[in-house]
Amino acid sequence: DIVMTQTPLSLSVTPGQPASISCKSSQSLLHSDGKTYLYWYLQKPGQSPQLLIYEVSNRLSGVPDRFSGSGSGTDFTLKISRVEAEDVGVYYCMQSIQLPRTFGQGTKVEIK
Amino acid sequence: EVQLVESGGGLVQPGGSLRLSCAASGFTFSSYSMNWVRQAPGKGLEWVSYISSSSTTIFYADSVEGRFTISRDNAKNSLYLQINSLRAEDTAVYFCVREPTFTSAFDIWGQGTMVTVSS
Numbered sequence: 001d002i003v004m005t006q007t008p009l010s011l012s013v014t015p016g017q018p019a020s021i022s023c024k025s026s027q028s029l030l031h032s033d034g035k036t037y038l039y040w041y042l043q044k045p046g047q048s049p050q051l052l053i054y055e056v057s058n059r060l061s062g063v064p065d066r067f068s069g070s071g072s073g074t075d076f077t078l079k080i081s082r083v084e085a086e087d088v089g090v091y092y093c094m095q096s097i098q099l100p101r102t103f104g105q106g107t108k109v110e111i112k
Numbered sequence: 113e114v115q116l117v118e119s120g121g122g123l124v125q126p127g128g129s130l131r132l133s134c135a136a137s138g139f140t141f142s143s144y145s146m147n148w149v150r151q152a153p154g155k156g157l158e159w160v161s162y163i164s165s166s167s168t169t170i171f172y173a174d175s176v177e178g179r180f181t182i183s184r185d186n187a188k189n190s191l192y193l194q195i196n197s198l199r200a201e202d203t204a205v206y207f208c209v210r211e212p213t214f215t216s217a218f219d220i221w222g223q224g225t226m227v228t229v230s231s
Contacts, residue, residue, distance in 0.1 A: 035215075039217045041157075043157075048207060048222065048224060049157065049221055051217055054214075060219065094157075094217070094218075100171075100174070103158070
């Protein structure tokens with residue numbers, strides 16, 4: 001199975017400041033079709049997870065542009081340019097290049 | 113409104129069975145592959161099972177292979193998960209999840225149904 005490793009596991013951020021979460025995979029997520037199968041989700045407190053970014057850097061419709069994803073191969077990053085109170089929760093990366101689909105451990109983001 | 117609503121969870125003894133259901137609305141259910149993802153209390157996310165739009169392709173996580181059965185009824189806009197031989201480690205919230213047509217991700221999640229395995 002592909003192991004997804006997120007760092008840090010928790011993050012305390014002052015509103016308006018940036019935040020960055022790293023996700024590393026144990027194997028390359030670049031498929032022969034040219035796509036990289038790396039996704040980011042946010043699970044807000046008491047809610048189901050929601051998809052933020054697909055295939056490394058594509059924001060889902062309705063996701064604020066303060067969220068951005070980057071990376072390639074095995075190293076990926078989710079950045080929040082200016083954290084807002086509504087961004088609190090647990091962020092997960094996920095790979096779907098290979099079964100089973102696997103998630104990172106999650107990064108808990110809270111507001112200072 | 114696009115919606116997935118799970119039901120069927122509950123408290124069950126080890127070795128018991130449950131059938132989870134997921135009612136889909138607001139989209140053409142028969143056009144989408146679907147999945148089940150679970151989350152143990154206070155833990156992260158674990159993919160459980162996948163079924164293609166026409167039920168021709170099905171996959172399971174190793175941890176549930178042989179004990180869980182995914183199925184769907186496109187005429188009823190419903191997804192199911194039959195879970196047998198339940199173990200304590202199956203205790204989790206089970207989410208019904210839609211897979212969009214444009215990428216291999218999970219774009220719509222239900223609110224989840226809790227399965228507790230305990231004697």
